[in-house]
Amino acid sequence: MLQELSIRNLAVIERIRVSYHRGFQVLTGETGAGKSIIIDAMGLVAGGRGSADMIRHGCDRAEVEAVFDLPESHPVWGALQRLGIQGDPQEALIIRRELQAQGKSAARINGQHVTLAMLREAGEHLVNIHGQHEHQSLLRTDRHLEWLDSFAGEAIQPLKSAYQDQYREYVSVNRELKELEDLTRQQMQMLDLYRYQLEEIAEARLKSGEDEALAEERRKLAHAEKLADAASGAYDLLHGAKGLSVLSKAISRLEEIVKVDPDRLSPLLEQLQSAFYNAEDVAHQLRDYRDDIEFNPERLSHIEQRLDLLFSLKRKYGESVEEILAYHARIQAETDRLENRDERLKELSESEERLRAELEAKAELLSGIRRDVSRQLARAVESELKDLQMERAIFEVRLESGTLSPTGSDLAEFLLSTNPGEPPKPLARIASGGEMSRIMLALKAIFSRIDQIPVLVFDEVDTGVSGRAAQAVAEKLSRLSCHCQVFAITHLPQVACMADYQYEIRKQVTEDGRTATSVKELAREDRVEELARMLGGVEVTDKTRHHAQEMLSLAEGQKNAC
Template sequence: MLREITIHNLAVIESVSVPFHSGFHVLTGETGAGKSIVIDALTLTAGGRGSADMIRHGCDRADIEAVFDLSRQHPVWETLRRLGIEADADETLLIRRELLAQGKSSARINGQSVTLTMLREVGEHLVNIHGQHEHQSLLRTDKHLEWLDLFAADDIREEKAAYRKLFQQYQAVSKERRELEDRSRQGMQMLDLYRFQLEEIAAGKLKAGEEESLTDERRKLSHAEKLTEAVSEAYDLLYGTKGLSALSRALTRLQDIVKVDPVTLQPLVEQLQSAYYGVEDSAYQLRDYKEGIEFNPQRLAQIEQRLDLLHSLKRKYGETVEDILNYQTRIKTETDQLDNRDELLKELATQEESLLGELQTSADKLTSIRRTASRELARQIEQELAHLQMERSVFEVKLGVSVLSATGADSAEFVLSTNPGEPPKPLGKIASGGEMSRVMLALKAIFAQIDEIPVLVFDEVDTGVSGRAAQAIAEKLSLLSRHCQVFAITHLPQVACMADHQYEIYKQVTAQDRTQTSVTELTEDQRVEELARMLGGVEVTEKTRHHAQEMLSLAEQRKNA
């Protein structure tokens, strides 16, 4: 459930912190008092889009915090884990949204920064907001199949997953066949060129890393004379009178007198001994290196010729030898496919036909499950509509046939008849605003126990209804609150009196001539006054107060019943 929401500098709200409870909540107040701002704030914490226009005038930012208290089994914890957000299911969930005057916004979940997409994915598990214009989504027939599958989730889940896997395989094979056909038409003109290129590259007998090795060898061969001269001179210097001989004489002289001052001279003797052995080792290495220097003009010419061939191939087929080898592999594959295109096309066509048969069988199973589910959904909606003073309405889920798609071979459309003797027709052609609100409420009543969303919000869904229908909506909202936390913005006293908790939204002008909206949870006495205002308008009389008290008493009896 939503435990608390705190709002700073959003529209005309300067600062409010509102605690909530379980059950049915209503938000009431004069038109324009700012009731929808509270809903807007909740929408923002669920990932709704915000703008700088929503920030209170004169402020540089708006902040909203929502605290949710959820069971350990709620699916949102798995979503948080998958998104990499640290959260303890034994603690509350804190969502913070910030809007900046520069137009940017930020979001945090339990103090961790998240993107708007991540917040929206989490919010879908927490809050479902039904506005007074949301019934337009009922007119979108592309959503009807989605709702039907959600209703049939337990029965259809496995078969739908199997179908989706087959559909992906079918699409992949079909795409491969089409691409091969396209490549075959275009590639036949390239086949001779590909064969020539393969022969040319194969004749080169390329090896990865060969160019670097040849370049290094060429450098040594082309500078063999300079290397020999330099290394010989260095060897002579080290091994001659100025090198090892000089070090040997110096070491002998010091060893003769080391006993005179061993503390000072012994370390020097050891250093000279180390230097002598090091120079001697370097001299031997230079001697060996000099003996290995090769004077081979013929080998140098071969290397130059080989590098010229590599450079020629690089100009045609790639910037490096590795690129040329990759190109060779690619055109070899394409050439093989072109050479065997008829056999490959036949094989792919056979796979495609086989998968299409399996796909159709799976789609038929989906259709069968949906037919059963559509009848049950229609029965339950008619039952809910009867409770909402639409007793003689006929609701159907009309299944049609469509081309195979990611969802199967079915289309679905909700149709309704509100008058006996009239055939069911699409919702947009027969339902009034009040009827549409009740159809949506009937759907919400059914799906509230399926989708596990803990918070349902209804923004003036009672618009266009009155009398017994309004009372029926109020009772349905109260029943819904037994499965989840329900919020409703309403102007109807019939709805307000059925609430477990009532909040008044009101505006006031401060001493600084600034308008600000406040939210107050009403006591029982205050509820009587607010209901009397809703009943009587500007003038509240003892009769309207008495009527309000009676409505609250009757509402309590209905809830208990």
């Protein structure tokens, strides 16, 4: 469950911290008070998109933090482990999301920085938000197969995964086959050019990094005489009368007098001796360096020719020896492909035929599972709809065969009949807004038991319903809260009174003239006042208060014990 939600500088919310409970909770308040901002905040901690526009005016960032209390068996712990995020089921799970005015976003799970994709993967196990826009997903037939397969669960998942792996292989084979079939005469004529280039590069016998090594060797050979003269001159100076011999004589003079004034002369003597040994070592190294200098005009000429060849190849094939070798590998692969086109075409055609046959067989198995599951889903939805005052509704899943696709060969569409004697028709053609709300609620009720998502959020799911239908929606939400924590934004007192907890969202003007939204958990007497406002509008009378009190008492008696 969601234990606590903290929001700072999000839209008109300056700073709030709200504790929540298990069961069914409603958020009520005047239109525009900021109820949807609470839902937006929940969406942010679940990995929803955020933008700088959501930050409170005049602030440089917005922050949302959610604390979840989850059992050890909950699937989110496995998801966190796969993502490399530390989590202890014995402790709370803390998610923090930050939006910055510069447009950047940061997220943390248990204090560890995560990407938005990682947050979204974890959030899918934690919060499911149903807003009014989600009605549209019921009208999109491309989503219906997704719903059906989700209901099938493990009955279809292994086979579907195997099918999808093979389908990706099939697509890859098909793409390569088409590319080979589409080779033009001009591409085939490139073979002669590729062969010439391969031969030219191969004859050069290139070695990685040789251009740099040759350039360095050329530099030394070209300046061999200058290097030798300088090294020899320096060596002669060190070994001459003004070199090491002068240092040696100076050391002898100091050694004669060091005992007279050891405190001041001993350090000077040590420095002079060190200078002598260092100079002697340098002299030996200069001699060796001079002796190693190579005078080889023939080698210099060979290097010049080799570098000219490399320069010519670089102008054609790349800026370095490594790029030339990489180009050689590419055109070698392309040459092989062109030279073996006919053989590869035959091989790919056979693979495509084999894969297609295997995919069709798997797709047929998938269709069989879906036909069975579609009947089960139809019965489950009709059962839920009966609880929602749609006793005579007939729900069907129509499956039709299509071409092979990433999900098989099936096309699924939800059909509904709300009037006796009328055949089921596509939802878009017959369902009203209130009926769509109840169909979606029915599906959510079914899938909440499958998904194990602990927090379900409904943003005005009661849109378009009233009277007994509204009461049925309220009762369904209450029963739904037996297996998960349910939040609902509502303007209907029939729904609000069935909640276990009620929060009033209120917008007010602060002392500094700014608008701020506050959230208050209502005690029973406050709930009566808020329900009276929802019943009576602007003017709350003793009669509306009495009616609200009666509704609350009746609701307490109607709630099912979980």
